[in-house]
Amino acid sequence: MRRKARELGVDLLLIDTGDLHDGNGLSDATTPNGVVSNPIFENLDYDLLSIVAYETFNQFSKAYGDRYVTTNVQIINPATGGWEYIGSKYRYFTTDHGEAAEVLGLRIMAFGVLFDFTGNSNVSKVIKTGDLVKESWFLDAVKYPQPIDLFLVIGHNPIRPSVRSSTFGTLYNTIRGLRPNIPIQTFGGHTHVRDFVVYDIISTGLASGRYCETLGWASMSGINSSTFRGNQKPRGVPNPSQKAIRVSNTTSAGAAPTSTSGTPKLVYSRRYLDWNRLTFSYHAVGSQDSTFDSGRGQRVTKEITRARKQLNLTALYGCAPETYCQSCKPFLAGGNIFTLVQTALAATVINESRAEIPRVILANTGHIRFDLVKGPFTFDDSFIVSPFKNAFQFIPNVPYRIASQVLGILNAGPYQKRSWDPARRDLESGDFHFNTPVIPSDACTAPDDRAKQWQSRLGRRTEGLTRNPLHRRAPAISPGYVTTDDFGSNGDDTPHSAIPFFRQPNDVQANASFPASGVPETVDVVFVDFIGVRFVLPALKQAGGNYTEDDISYYVDKEFTSNDYLPAYAKKYWQANVPNCPVGQGVGYDK
16 A cells, blocks of 8 residues: 555555454453464554554554653653653654655644543553643644644544534634644544544545554645645545535534634545455555465464464354344343343352352443354454453342332433443444444454354455455345544445444343242342442432442452353353354344
């Protein structure tokens, strides 16, 4: 790609906006998370990276230098006891296409801003954006004495200012107030959606999906620069052509103005690419599958494969008999994953000394991270589906008339987002007409036999598209992403049929050891510790109970967590067909 960009006379920037673990065994099977996966990521030649505060143990600042931009995140230096920025506060740099070696291309000022995260440890600090934009060094950087052609603002941060946790609106307003005529381009994340936002006629933002399922592409042309000597309209390739004007009724970007002074000539394009080999091979113009791999890429593949074997990620727990999805089915309908959650919790979360005592088991639906597809359920899948390690606690002998009200109270209350974004549900996939794609759950990090199984699963759809020059054909439309953003509904690189989206409640409840008829007089109220003190205790109080934190204890060994109950269930109840598991088509297909 970089060679192609040089040949075309254009600049290419590779950007990452954080969130590199919680959802895959390669990153999550180690303590701390990322010990194995982060060095693999360092093979990527990023121009800019940002941070997530729960990833502050990483060594990216050493690997990437000033390209690792942590504008509002600091860490304690153990040697001095003082606060220091993990990476650079900002990066002022020039691109490759200029008029001379000492005067290079576009002049860019970049910031990397995490949203106002509050769940970090006491050795790291996230500066709130409202405070950041008042700091003299930040204002000086915006008013930098050297010329600036473009502001790049990246971060694990929702790009759409109307999303409550987004702070990009504050950043935009500050920069635009001081530099009214300089384009601003943002790249964000955290909401796990494909989205493109228009802030004003020279400012847009891109969010590139979730879980390594999407490669986001944004291009722009017409930036006013006295030093750029590249090609504004390269021949032989599609050129950006759309002005930054909203054309669809997506959720409001906020109170941003829709124009700036002057008559800007900027035009844009954006594209959301499904993350798979077929997509990348097709876009590598003139490529053949047999020659698509690079030497460096093959070395990284071997590194990933070796790490997966060392971590035993392909260890098989059982064969999932059907596909269970997070949101493609109504709550507790057939095929909805929370039907499985109910069954598995009741069957595996058992205190043997209290096994005969009726119990209700409560878990937040957010502990489920992804769909579970019919086929092999492995050690790796246990992290993909439910990566969080929340222990099971309980309050014993609660009157059933009180306990029976808790689930309803929880589901009528605020969304139980993880601690860094409390009290309210952000916009989610359904709000953007964004639907779960049908790809293998470990496609990003599993170049092993399971990936080969996925290739065979594609079957006739891929026949004739490999070992020969790749041409875009029009196969039968498969279920997957269907995206509408501020530029309309033409951003998805591969057309898909929409997968239905149904909102799920805050919590799910399983009942166990209940009498065959009637209801018990008292029950043990069991819950994952994530919701205990903050949500279950207030719900019990609202229902008429008088319980405190002192009444809570562990129901089972605290090492048995929400990451463990599905593997335990699979080992006991999903042994049919092991090791030759029948493989389903995926999410969005009928049985």
